[in-house]
Amino acid sequence: MMKFKVLCMSSLLVLGSYGSLQADEIDTKAVSSTLTVNAGYDQVVPQQTKVKMNATVNNQSATYQWIQTAGPSVSLKNAKTSTASFIAPTVTASTSLSFKVTATDSSGTKTDKINIEVWVPFNTTSDPSLLGDFSKKTGWACDQDLSKSGLVSSVTVVNLGSTKRYTITAIPKHAIGTFPNAGNPNLASQQLYTLDLPSSPTKQSTSTAVKLFGFTTDGVTFDRNTAECYNNSPSCEWRYEAVTAGLAKGAYQWSWLGSDCNNGHVQPNGNYHYHGLPESLINKLGDKGNKMVLMGYAADGFPVYGRWGYTTATSSSSAIKRVKGSYRLKSGTRPSGPGGAYDGTFIQDWEYVKGLGDLDECNGRFGVTPQYPNGIYHYYLTDSYPFIPSCVYGKVVDNDFLGAGR
Template sequence: MKLPTMSSAQMSALLLSLLLAGSLTACGGSDSSTIEETPADDTSSPDDSDDTVIAEGSTDGVLCDYINSTYNESASVYNTSNSEWSCEDGIRDLVANGIPDHAVGQFPNANNPNYIYEQDISANFTLMPTQTDTATTLGGPRGTLGYVLNGVKIDASTAGTCDDSGDDCSMIGNEGNWNIEALGQSSFNFGTDDNNAHVQPTGEYHYHGMPEGFVTLKGGSNSSMTLIAWAADGFPIYARYGYSSADDSSSALKSIAGSYQLVTTVSSSRPSTDIYPLGTFSQDWEYVAGSGDLDECNGRVGVTPEFPEGIYHYYATDSYPFFQRCVKGEI
């Protein structure tokens, strides 16, 4: 077949059009262009002193080889605290015995009759947590909120309730309409120690609020953010301090506050506030957006030392709800 004859001007125009087409494809003008990413598995896991990741949305590489074996000489324990975290195939696994690795109060005590016993703890969390707009309530029979790195459970709520009259209250009944808080009230004493923890009838030591002894062991202070736990949805939990500007790691650290306030209108069916002051029951608190630093699940999106690109994360706070009562990630 005989090719058509082109003039020099036509040949120059053809070459120019070919060059322009190639230029547009290289700038993303073609849907067929491919960007190759380095898989997270191809990066070596850093040790605890440099637990940072670059992959947005992934927690792989952060505290994936955390192993604790600490003999606890507290009179209530005299046992070894064991917890082992590992990461494989998109899952963060925990195997632990539930024994705390820090000093604890006296158990049993006058308000908590239970001894601390070893537990058989096995839990797993996704390494690719996904934030949603849905708050899923967890805690107690509705599922564990998360575990501190030492393998001790987080369980901020209680099974204690009162009926509407306030005359029939039980620390373990879980049958009344008004749920008693373990912390921040003086009407009931659940026998918690200085770690805001006590012991369930099964012998399981667990935290209702800031795990002070563990935070101290981890070197927590107002000069650092301290990752202390993993939530049930796979997102990290930090203790007390965060950046004053959530997206700026150069901003000053401050004590992070929850966004719950005491209700302004008291239900007519509530037990008398003369007997049980506001704050005694979970229903005494309501989420007020913007009144603190966090959302209804005690979390926010921001940068952290371990996640410099930013991630959704929770806080243990000195204000209500102390630990999150819900999670924002898929579970």
């Protein structure tokens, strides 16, 4: 577990600029001094499933009106109540639908909005190294709003000269899946973790293996490894991979790890975290394939971006493309342990091949980014293995990043 540290509050800065991570914008054209309404966090859902939107107000006598403002038209049910619903349409590409709820009482009106992403995941038939096809999974929708349970998403940073100390609560600013569930018996709870990063990271000549890769801009951790090992071996010669297909001839790992649409699940201590691409956060940050999007920071302080990068790493005028890692499945069969063909069930089923993709063994490269126009070494979360890196190329100043993963 990550350690607690005494903070020097005189130099405390609160991270308040998350772009679209900010709380939903409130329409102030017609406002009340007392009435408030909250439409809830954005959701990511599969097509042809029932979607519920639950608004909350501070005046139970208020009336409601939901309307759709963007996206393919759907039929809203119970549009004049706090909880409206609809059936997600069939789509050929990931599609955003927008809705607005207006609450009215004797003092005036307030409005709030919510976005629903109807997601078409990747099909692994054509490329088995890609993220699992969530359309075959039941119950994966990310529609649980932790803030409605009183859990607070918070990231603060203290400048300590050569290092920055981040305090995070590990509660995302987006909806997650339902926990506990059949594959994960744990309930998400608010944490209080402190982690130190170099203020000015520098790339080294050799990489460092990490268990905890880093965290997002809204303070949720990237946990590369699982704690599950073949035959519960203490040496963990064969460690189960959290994302790729493998077990039971194509049954996806989340069937027993209980992961949601964000490739996230919950540790026994209540820590919600990611093992792969956090699709709800990607959607909330506006990652639509036309720009690089900053997702968070790695253990060495270098920035982490989503799946998109420049075709020419050093040219911001080059086209945006889906960046690929440089790993592939090994050929043949496992020489020990579980035996059988290398199929992605275990982390040890994969091998790095320099130059196979766009990135090095830590899923990183040097290049320009929107935040660093002069260039910086940076990392990517990818649709292909390793999804989240298991090593970094900068100096790690906080040993918590080197601790056990889950």
